[in-house]
Amino acid sequence: MRSILVQLPPGERRCTVAAAALESFAREIIDDLLFQAARAVPDGAAAGQVKATLTFTVMLDPVTGDLRINR
């Protein structure tokens, strides 16, 4: 599963993600979006636009207080 950890420790004001994980996650989202759009594009769609929708879930780790975004 493609996911990224959002660190939000209890009592902390800062919310962080690892830079390498962010890049990897973004690349995978772009890949998924382009692939979905390319599969959905109808013949004769010239000069139009194509909709693509991705669904994510966000889960809380009750122990650490961190969040995980899953694709």
Next chain:
Amino acid sequence: MELGSRARLSAHTLRDHLLNPVCRTFDEVPWCAEALTPEWLTRVLCDKTPGAAISRVTVSTASTGSSVRKRILVTYNTAGTVAGLVTRFFAKTTPDVLTRLTSGTSAGQEARFFTELAPLLPIELPAHRRSSFDRVSGRSLHLFEDLVETRAAQFCDYRTTFTHRQIEAALETLACLHGTLHGDARLVTQFSWIPRYETFFSALAATGTRAGHEQAMEEARHLIPPAVYAARDRLWPAAEDSLAEHAEGPRSVIHSDVHPGNWYLTAEGRPGLCDWQCIAQGHWSRDLAYALSSMLDPLSRRQWEQDLLARYLQALAAAGGPDIPLETAWHHYRRQLPAALLMWTPTLCHPPTMPDMQPAVVSLEMIRRITTAIDDLGVPT
């Protein structure tokens, strides 16, 4: 930063669909058959006929699978008409993302087969006129004369009942392919672009085909002999084991996808072979096992296979291939059957990155025939 190949092919596909570009220069690769212009086709089809030109191009749908196939009808000016130039053509293109992922990036192999290898092979082949491809965008086009017009050919499929003579001629065609370059030093120089069969197998496996194979064994269970179904966990490993045979001795050029739908019969009944994108360097028995098990219904195969195998071996030796005892060939034939099956189970249940390459009824019949052959010749232990 550069995105991966799937994102790149998707992006190019989107841009092609949204811009719908036509070919402005001859060096451009048409993104679909409809992008072919009279000027582009004139360069390809009229180059040997002074004054000839194409005035009109009409495209109609033929079929879709690992590529999108269209029929092309061209109208010539007077010079072209008087010269009697061929008017009907057949184009294979990769306009959508799934065909680009499946065939677009390997289009170069089919193109090079027709331009570099086909002239060496005295076998029946489609008359190839032009290939054009771009690995970066996945665009590709293969243009052939329409065999239905030029040779009164009939394309075969799983419903074709091959006569003994036709299947014998088909195996002679394969023997010629296998024997002509068997162990030839050019396979590691001039023809090193032909991938090894193991590479082809690994590339397929990397797309998630094993899960599809296992799912298909369940979906087709009602057609699979009980002993083969019971041994289903051993089929994929058996196919992997059979890869070793490809490296055991000198290699041949093999087609790798010799199911009935890739054959046609000329008006004289001569079998021809098309769809060369899976060409590989490997063991001749891979094609032999796949052809015998998929082209014939089990009753005819059981009746003819000993005789056909002997005839194939004669033709193989005559074409420059090895002299193989029948018993040894039988062993190879049996051992390569699981690899043939793996061409069809993932076709029935394919990963999301592969298109619907065949109707389910075709895949199911191929699975029935090949698993029946596995049952007849001995289930892997």
